[in-house]
Amino acid sequence: MRKVTILGATGSIGQNTIDLIARAPEEYDVVALTGAGNIAQLAEDAVRLRANLAVTAREDLLDDLRAALAGTEVEAAAGTQALIEAASRPADWIMSAIVGAAGLAPGLAALEQGTTLALANKESLVCAGELVLRTARAHGTQILPVDSEHSAIFQALIGEDMASVERIVITASGGAFRDWPIEKLAQATLAEASSHPNWDMGQRITIDSASMFNKAMEVIETHEFFGVAPDQIEVLVHPQSMIHALVGFNDGALMAHVGPPDMRHAIGFALHHPERRALPVERLDLAAIGTFEFRAPDEVRWPALRLAREAMQAGGMMGAVFNAAKETALDGFIAGQIGFTDMAHVVEDAMARMSASDGHIADTMTLDNVLQVDHLARKAAQAAIAKRAG
Ligand code: NDP
Numbered sequence: 001m002r003k004v005t006i007l008g009a010t011g012s013i014g015q016n017t018i019d020l021i022a023r024a025p026e027e028y029d030v031v032a033l034t035g036a037g038n039i040a041q042l043a044e045d046a047v048r049l050r051a052n053l054a055v056t057a058r059e060d061l062l063d064d065l066r067a068a069l070a071g072t073e074v075e076a077a078a079g080t081q082a083l084i085e086a087a088s089r090p091a092d093w094i095m096s097a098i099v100g101a102a103g104l105a106p107g108l109a110a111l112e113q114g115t116t117l118a119l120a121n122k123e124s125l126v127c128a129g130e131l132v133l134r135t136a137r138a139h140g141t142q143i144l145p146v147d148s149e150h151s152a153i154f155q156a157l158i159g160e161d162m163a164s165v166e167r168i169v170i171t172a173s174g175g176a177f178r179d180w181p182i183e184k185l186a187q188a189t190l191a192e193a194s195s196h197p198n199w200d201m202g203q204r205i206t207i208d209s210a211s212m213f214n215k216a217m218e219v220i221e222t223h224e225f226f227g228v229a230p231d232q233i234e235v236l237v238h239p240q241s242m243i244h245a246l247v248g249f250n251d252g253a254l255m256a257h258v259g260p261p262d263m264r265h266a267i268g269f270a271l272h273h274p275e276r277r278a279l280p281v282e283r284l285d286l287a288a289i290g291t292f293e294f295r296a297p298d299e300v301r302w303p304a305l306r307l308a309r310e311a312m313q314a315g316g317m318m319g320a321v322f323n324a325a326k327e328t329a330l331d332g333f334i335a336g337q338i339g340f341t342d343m344a345h346v347v348e349d350a351m352a353r354m355s356a357s358d359g360h361i362a363d364t365m366t367l368d369n370v371l372q373v374d375h376l377a378r379k380a381a382q383a384a385i386a387k388r389a390g
């Protein structure tokens with residue numbers, strides 16, 4: 001049996017991972033499941049999958065988790081250290097699917113034990129790509145990308161030589177506001193930003209899709225993970241979300257990865273790698289679909305793409321600033337403090353504040369230093385929010 005742990009088990013990626021694992025319970029020994037606020041789901045899955053350990057990130061919910069697990073054999077724990085301890089328990093495969101920079105430390109702990117890490121938590125690559133890859137190398141660990149675009153790129157690169165790669169194209173659906181008049185965007189509501197035309201995902205990434213911050217993060221993720229230069233990475237708007245990414249080679253060939261918008265493909269690919277196993281996803285009927293559309297991304301509509309390029313150009317820990325400011329701006333939008341289009345202004349303002357002050361961006365990239373930059377960038381973003389809101 002393979003020992004598996006799912007960090008962020010109660011989320012959208014976590015639940016899709018559990019869906020696949022629960023189809024073949026005889027193959028998996030579930031070591032730990034983690035969540036945060038959704039105690040009922042965490043406890044239910046931990047009992048159903050016979051996990052050894054269930055951890056909530058929220059210490060205030062430990063008693064609730066204990067109560068939900070009373071009379072079962074599942075151990076309960078809570079808090080940041082408990083998440084790290086869960087990720088450190090021996091496992092053969094760990095899914096990193098916590099949302100946000102909170103996924104960085106547990107992901108690093110998983111890499112340090114030398115296990116295969118299926119990485120959905122793109123924020124850890126945006127905040128600390130060099131540290132994450134260095135840790136994986138030092139412990140002889142393999143990282144398998146789970147973001148659909150990056151899984152697609154990984155698959156298109158199998159058997160290829162990176163030296164012959166000319167460019168990487170990642171597609172974007174364009175999210176909820178692809179066809180909205182630009183002048184209406186400032187008034188977009190939380191409910192409008194929280195619905196995605198093609199993918200069913202967590203609320204935060206859905207809003208990030210509407211603002212294109214998700215794609216901006218994915219450009220940085222591509223740069224960090226595959227080691228390609230920023231000017232070799234293109235974003236292409238493709239409303240159908242069926243071509244996930246394309247790799248362009250020096251002989252003019254473009255290898256495209258086509259599949260239905262269902263995360264169980266990328267999760268299943270990472271779960272079974274290096275095998276390719278049958279997965280319960282729809283088979284596309286291309287004749288019925290008829291056409292694939294493509295458009296260039298509009299950088300006026302989506303300033304996030306430009307900001308990601310500026311973060312990559314600045315280098316050092318500007319990725320951590322970009323991510324922390326984005327998370328804080330998103331919190332501000334969800335809380336109704338700022339409007340939809342303010343999010344990009346807040347990130348731009350926070351990046352400027354952090355470059356102007358000693359934001360420690362050029363310090364050595366260690367976990368402590370990344371967390372310090374993350375903390376300072378959140379404060380800078382809060383100041384920018386206060387300025388816009390007030
Ligand atoms: P969700 O919001 O659905 O789930 C997030 C998970 O993280 C939940 O288990 C949640 O617990 C937990 N969590 C929330 N806050 C914290 C915290 N502070 N500390 C520890 N755990 C926490 O997110 P998604 O599943 O959509 O996304 C997860 C990751 O995968 C993100 O990095 C996202 O960018 C990436 N991703 C997601 C895709 C998708 O299709 N959803 C596609 C590609 C990438 P609880 O729910 O119990 O509060």
Ligand code: MG
Pocket residue numbers: 147148149218
């Ligand atoms: Mg993606």
